[in-house]
Amino acid sequence: MHRYSVRFHGLGGQGLKSMLQEMVAPLLMRMGFSVQAFPFFGGERRGAAVIGYLRFGTKPITTHSFIEEPDMVVLFDERIAMEHAVHNLRPGSILLVNSPDARHLVEHYPQFTIFSLNARAISIKNTIGQNDDPFLVINTAMAGAFLRVLEIVANVYAHDHDITAVLEGSLSKKIAENTMAVHEGKDAVMNASGPRPDGSTDPRFGITGPNDRCTKCRLCHLFCPKRAIDVSADDVYTIAGDRCNYCGICVAVCPRDALTLFTNTTGETS
Ligand code: SF4
Ligand code: SF4
Known part of the structure; x- marks a missing residue:
């Protein structure tokens, strides 16, 4: 793999920036990649749009612009306008979305390979976020899901001891709960075209x-x-x-x- 680029879309309060710059980027650097990771804020307040940009690869990164045509989009929240999130995402690219059920996206966007997980449920289960918080932090579950998708689509594997070291270095509290959320996020990822409730499957x-x-x-x-x-x-x-x-x-x-x-x-x- 020469270069991989990812654009993250989330809302203020969900922990996108810290996931990107304090978890994912240090982890990829520990794995020997050249990494560039930076956020862009619509407004620094809870609920405001946040975009994150990640480039990593085996060669030095000399491009410093926003990522217009990513290989993958990671969507923290379906309240974000989908047309905005998938802007310039090429057919065949990857969309990872926090959603309890992302099958409707498969109908609308058959040109993408869509993975999903219920990161909100994982955060609440591990007492990281509160159920009544509309912008609860979901970043460790999303980090785990992102790592799983990287394994699947890019053959990039992070060792558990590296994940633990990065989390211990970046988190000041609830380290055990967040570590659990990372692993549960990894295991919860599913292809959104998986079996439907009636047992039928998407023939594609x-x-x-x-x-x-x-x-x-x-x-x-x-x-x-x-x-x-x-x-x-x-x-x-x-x-x-x-x-x-x-x-x-x-x-x-x-x-x-x-x-x-x-x-x-x-x-x-x-
Ligand atoms: S992982 Fe091993 S057992 Fe499974 S298909 Fe590949 S070679 Fe066969
Ligand atoms: S759920 Fe299906 S695609 Fe995933 S590992 Fe099992 S057999 Fe393979």
Whole structure:
């Protein structure tokens, strides 16, 4: 990977700036990347629009402008105008959104691969944010989700000990709760085109394989957060369509390129 760029959209109070500059950027630097991360504020108050820009890569970063055409957009809040958030996001790019149910976005934006999680619920569960706060802080759950999506789409993996070190260096309170929120955020990420309540699935998305390159190493089975890859007594692998949410983790961890994720609007494999 030469360069990756991400634009974050959030609201004042949700912790976007601290996530970007005190968690994600230091973590990527610990991993050896060149990193550039900066926020832009509409107004420095709770509820006002906040935009964050992140570039990282293996070579020095010499561009210092706002990011107009990101590889990924991370949306902290669906109250932000979607047209504004996905402005100049190219077809095939990634949208990660904090939403209890992002399937409606799949209908409106079939050109993007959309991941979602309920970061608000994770924050409340871990006593980080209050249920009655319209702008509660969700940054550690979003950081975890962002790290998971980086694993899936960019093969960028952060070690747990690096995550812990960064959180301990950046947080002054509720370190255990926020660390839990990061890990729960990672595990909660789902492809928004996953199974619907009636069990039906979006035919544009799916997992195929394992193909004949598979060595039966079981990594996919072990890493699947939905326990959707069954292994029979005679080592036959089956992906359960009613449990799989197309998160792509199995594809990312497979060392043999033996699984394929359908992620485009025509149903062709990529
Ligand atoms: S995409 Fe792979 S890892 Fe994700 S739920 Fe489906 S089978 Fe499991
Ligand atoms: S991770 Fe890949 S090689 Fe290993 S069992 Fe799964 S499909 Fe096969």
